Amino acid sequence: MARKTMIEAIRDAMDIMMERDDNVVVFGEDVGFFGGVFRCTQGLQAKYGKTRCFDAPISEAGIVGAAIGMAAYGLKPCIEIQFADYVYPAYDQIVSEAARLRYRSNGGFTCPIVVRMPAGGGIFGGQTHSQSPEALFTHVSGLKVVVPSNPHDAKGLLIAAIEDPDPVIFLEPKRLYNGPFDGHHERPVTPWSKHDLGDVPDGHYTVPLGKAIKRREGSQLTILAYGTMVYVAEAAAEEHGIDAEIIDLRTLLPLDLETIVESVSKTGRCVIVHEATLTSGFGAELAALVQEHCFYKLEAPVARVTGWDTPYPHAQEWDYFPGPTRVGRALVETLEG
């Protein structure tokens, strides 16, 4: 057990899997020699050689398309898209190819790939380094979509994703790479070395896909969150003295509906928080599921706190970001409602 950053935890997961399984290969833009722009693959090329970890041309469609071909051969590629904002050239390969290959070939060919990509804002990345495109992937049958919120989970989920027989979209909240972030951007940064979830066990372990976790037991309302927003939710609840039950979804597809329904049935109130834009966001799916399964237990309308339906702005980052003030307001309104 050691305290690790999320970057180190993710690297550890790839290192362990490359060590255990010769078929695991890692590539992407700046991923080989340099170790990735966020350094998640640092040292892997030196350790495993340049046919196991290498630099790719700036062609996201090429990176994902080549990975699909490699997976059809029998490898297990774990590839990096430098920023989630850059994934769109590869969207056809992900949606029409990776996601459907098993189905359309009746299992003749499969696609066990992991597509890692840093997502989310909070780093003044502007519209091309801040997006949260998870809903574009949860809408696609055949994919799994994972969003870790801490180093412990990131390592266990990534190992589970690499071992999974189907394609996994692995969205890494980049604002969490070096420490938890509660949305109070004006305060000093807390490093993972000072947070319990920075404790990362050595060696191989998995956090199963499709299982949410309660970050906080509570009685007054349920907050559904994932990634960075888990910490924003914690801060907002604490600052308003609300006894919230906070569920970190961890995997969006397949979703742990059971944990959600159990919690909302108990509290009768539900606030959904995500950083991505509102309209047709993953929160819409969550809200629909909550009303389908918990309607007669609900004592207030299901609330959503999200990014605004604008491109992610640069100078107005903190006006856009659904921080603790906006989340807190929604918690209070939902309790009063």
Added chain:
Amino acid sequence: MSDDGPLGKFGPLSLHVPEPAVRHGGEPDFSNVNIPEAGSVRRPDVDTNPEEIRDLAFSIIRVLSRDGEAVGPWAGLLTHDQLIEGLRHMMTLRTFDARMQIAQRQGKTSFYMQHLGEEAVSCAFRKALAPGDMNFPTYRQAGLLIAGDYPMVEMMCQIYSNERDPLKGRQLPIMYSSKEHGFFSISGNLATQYIQAVGWAMASAIKNDSKIAAGWIGDGSTAESDFHASLVFASTYKAPVVLNIVNNQWAISTFQGIARGGSGTFAARGLGFGIPALRVDGNDYLAVFAVAKWAIERARRNLGPTLIEYVTYRVGAHSTSDDPSAYRPKTESDAWPLGDPIVRLKNHLIGRGVWSDERHKQTEAEILDTVIAAQKEAESFGTLHAGGKPSARDMFEGVYEEMPPHLRRQRQQAGV
């Protein structure tokens, strides 16, 4: 102020939109297709520096002469028996197509795509591959299956989406898939398979294997960005892959000039990537085989990728959903200067004294019987709208290896 400015001495700009030489209602014109003499294009060693064979991207490698003789440095690779087998494969594919085309018209399936005029390309290429090699085909390479002895009944069951459909009714007709026969699942989206072929080949090289991959694409789809990504990856990593472009002149109603632009030929696309690029007579079984063999050997010897443009002509419609007489001259296929691949190989074999019109007719009849028998068997398992079909329950299977809870709930809701 400069007089070069707005509408100054150069006048207004205008947009160039290329047009084919002739459209429907006109007389076919292939005077712009430059056809070199058979046997006139040299055969370089497979390890030749790509820089030294750039001219091959602008010529056409041909073996069969107008008199039906096999001539030049690319001739002499196949025995009589192998050639007769090749002829049978092409004839089988043509008969198979004719029967399935009719079956579609009879409402036994929703859709069909035939190969008429292009049979040599996939039939000959298949014979140059070794077991374990993998094709990433598009929708007009069923010759890879026919020449690889994939059971016709299974192909038909797929076309009919019936109870024996190996793909359980999930795919549009002719989107076959067979790992065992080196035939990657056809997507139906265009060009996506090309970069996947490169990735598969890279994997084979990563594992120090000896297998190679072949990517397939049509002239029109080379305009997709996936095509360019494929050439970058193939070039950068020297992937053991053969990149095939089947130039059949037409992308539905769009003539090849719209995708080709100003580069002269599709093969020339390879030159900027340092990939050896060959152009071959796609209606010449011997030439296709010889060029395929060259490129496959190059890949197998770890010398990297080869780009091949097969110059051919799509005699039939694009699919059962279009009528070519609305966009090109009706007699254009008769005027196509490279002839018919089956007639050419037949005449060659007759010229060699190992085949005859009589044997040809007899073989045609035998093949028709075989195809009809296969069709009867396939139809006993159902057609799209009649008889046995995959269950609605099957629809929910195979999205993931293990069915997740939300799909289990939906299957329950569907009541299947």
